[in-house]
Amino acid sequence: MKIVGVRYTEKIYGSRDSPAVWNNELPWCDAINYGADVMAFQAFEIITDEGVSGLSPIHIGSLPERLSETIQGENPMNIERLWNKMYWATQGRLMNAVGAIDIALWDIVGKVTKQPVYRLLGGFRDKVPVYGSGGGLNLTKEQLIREQLWYVEQGHKAVKMKVGLADPDEDLERVKAVKEAIDPNIDLMLDVNNGWTVNVAIRMAKKLERYEIAWLEEPIWKMDIEGYSRLAKATEIPIATGEGWHGLEYWGRMLEKKCCDVIQADPTMCGGPTAWKKIATLAETHGVLMAPHHKPEHSVNAQITAAVPNGLIAEEFYPGYPIPMFEFYRGRPFQKNGWIEISQEPGFGVELDHDRMEWYKENHPTGPPKRIARSRRPSQSGLKINAPL
Structure with missing residues (x-):
């Protein structure tokens, strides 16, 4: 068997509105990123001679x-x-592309061996918990509550929201409001997106402990290993990080310094399932859990989480994020009561639905983005007054 080419789908654009917060006028954002007004969908397939x-x-x-x-x-x-x-x-500089190809290769291996990928990677369990991810900083407090409650109504037992506003007191108010609105048995994760300094993170973590936060995600700059070590020692809240980084050397240093409790290596950005499994094995030797960042379609995330004994939970965005791309796959698993049953079909168990893609393109003629995505320096200094960026 030989690889003979790569076949791409046509690029399709769509908006990233939340089903719980329609017609939101403010651009999606977190502590360091401004989102585009529309997002693009384009998948690819690796073709073989057989x-x-x-x-x-x-x-x-x-x-x-x-x-x-x-x-x-x-x-x-x-x-x-x-x-x-x-x-x-690529000398390690194009890990997104390496990871994307690696996912397609594992899909081929699964189809040839007639096995689901999670079983080829270890097959630890056949279902995994999943949390609802959202809570952009562009949402008002009322919109945020509606969105988080929408996830709970869909059956999720855990939800995640963004923090990292310029005013730390406003962050605390939003967290308090969401905790009071959702069932006390629902876990709440907080995502800072690298938005705090170490001292601000330590101060905020102490104030947030009263809310029994499930984890505090990427509170400081991802490269600050010493800072993560300080923070982890200073708080009872589990620290999660790692969605945008790769390399066993980096993770070896993070684990030796006891910087985190949960690794969120993205199965694309870290170099694909091949690299992700190695990171998971390394993490297991330190008693650290894995919860992959949601970059590809979540059938991939669910399978790699199910493959390893330290797989904690998978991430899921609302249908329609960034466009109804979830509808473009046949065989995609959906959560029920906060769990995803892993597909037993060969490979990752999903195939492109070209008819659905064509229908969407004809009925939702959204063009390229007028506002592109971009990043900025975080404005969270811990002070009431912050200089505009």
Whole structure:
């Protein structure tokens, strides 16, 4: 079997409105990122000479030419060989693309062996808990509560919201309001998106402990290993981090310094399931859990979480985020009562629904974004007065 090419879907655009908060006028944002007004969907498949294809629902656009050339003519079953070739071809600088290809390769391996990927990676359990993720800082307090309650009404037993506003007291008010609104048995995670300094994070963590927060996510800059170590020692709240980083060297240092309780390695950005499984094994030796960041379609996240004994929980966004891309797959698992049953179909168990994609494109003629996504320096200094950026 040999790889003979890559086939892309046509790019489709759509809005990222929440079903609980329609027609929100403010752009989506967190502590350091402004979202685009529309988002793009584009998946790709790796094609083999034997008619077996591997789907990668990653939406990163066209692959760099050097990677397409690197895998051309190779046997897709040689996962470690291909991962190593891609890593050195890009010198570790294009891990999103490496991860996207790796996902498609695992889909092929699953189809050839007639096994779901989670079983090939370890097969620890056949269902995983999932939490509802949202809570953008653009939402008013009332809209935020409506959104979080919507997740609970759908059956989620855990939800996540953003914090990291310029005024820390406003963050505390929003957290208090959500905790009071949802059932006390519902777990609440907080995502800071690297928005605080170490001292602000320690101060805020102490104030947030009264709310029994399930985890505090990426409270400080991801590269500040010493800062994470200080913070983890200073609070009872579990610390989660790692969605945007890769490399066993980095994670080895984070784990040795006891910087976190939950690793959120993104299965695309870390280099695919091949790299994610190695990070999970390393984390297990330190008693640290895994909860993958939601970058690809969540059937991928659910499967890798189910594969390992330290898989904690998977992340799910509302249907329609960023567009109804979840409707573009046949076989996609949906949560029920806060759990996802892992597909027993070969590979990742999903296929593109081209008819649905064509229907959406014709009935929702949204063009390219007028407002592009961008990042900024965080404004959370811990002071009441913050200089505009």
